[in-house]
Amino acid sequence: MPKITINGQEIEVPPGKTVLEAAQLAGITIPTLCYHKDLSPYGGCRLCMVEVQGARLPMASCTLPASEGMVVQTETPKLADSRRTVLKLLLSAYYDRGDNANDGRENELIHWAKFYGVDIEKASLKAPRYEINADPNPFIYIDMNKCILCGRCVRACAEVQGRFVWGISERGFESKVVAGLDEPMLEARCESCGACVAYCPTGALENKLSIGMGKADEIVQTICPYCGVGCTVDLNVKDGKIIRVTSSPEGAVNGMRLCVKGRYGYDFVHHDERLNKPLVREYLLNGTQRPKGADRGKWVEVDWETALTITARKIAELRDAHGADSIGVLTSAKCTNEENYLMNKFARQVVGTNNIDHCARL
Secondary structure, eight states: EEEEEETTEEOEEETOOBBHHHHHHHTTTOSSSOOOOTSOOOOSSSSTTEEEOSSSSSSEHHHHHTTTTTTSSSOHHHHHHHHHHHHHHHTTTTTOSSSSSSSSSHHHHHHHHHHOOHHHHSSSSSSSSSOOOOOOOSEEEHHEEEEEEEOOOHIIIIIIIOOEEEEEEEOOGGGEEEETTOOOOOGGOOOOHHHHHHHOOSEEEEEEGGOOOOOOSSSEEEOOOSTTTTTEEEEEEETTTEEEEOOOOTTTTTOOOOOOHHHOOGGGGGGGOOOOSEEEEEEHHHOOOSSEEEEEEEEEOOOOOHHHHHHHHHHHHHHHHOOGGGGGGGEESOOHHHHHHHHHHIIIIOOOOEEEGGGGGG
């Protein structure tokens, strides 16, 4: 493995790694904005510049391959001045209306501006350039006044989700991130997966369902309830309620990836009509005959043992009276493979029918 020296520390670097990755392996922080480990290197923000012995000018560490004998400095007065200039230039096209619209994540631009002592209020725009939240997408809140053209949303959409919704339009100071041909997101093939939101470093893209709700009191990691993939999700809980769902790089199956259901389909948890206990018709509980007509009597809450006993009895009665093929079984992608296998055995061997289907077949 090649050996390089960063800030006087000799480091063995696995082949194919960049200087930025080598520094991270050694616990050395190099400021970045356009870089993310899940995305291809971009080298656009110029914040990760480092001094390399023998090189005439500083070089972008996120795209610079680590090579044998390289001597690197990551934090010098010259680099600090350069980063302050970069941050001032980024802030010169940045406007935050100060309504705490972010979803509780740290604004990476503001973090580094404070770190390098940049006067944020003085450097920022005093009025917005773009209309806020003009896109009708029901899940994604857009404020391009906070966009710094880092390209992370563009690469996330293309490389993570494979939808190619976002792109950069115009040139120079007029450059801006647009969906499709500068059209509404949904018309540009957006699936509302929220990958662009997850990777945005400044809050230009946010979760519309949780705008203004602030930081969560706690993060509860669990498994998405919607399909059998088993994605890890982070439930952001505040005052005992889920205020948003975020993805975690620690997710073994999905990492930062989530679909629209996993990221935004959580409102059912606190819905007024959500069932928390099994319900059965009162006549089934009392063992009386089914009422005639459309009215089948009121629903009554029971425990699971009672509900399952009644269900098993009714299935057996229907099978005996009308034959096994009068019964059909629907399984679900929300179940595990093992649970679906059991339902297959239940249908074919217990009930005695081949009438079994699954939503994924459709």
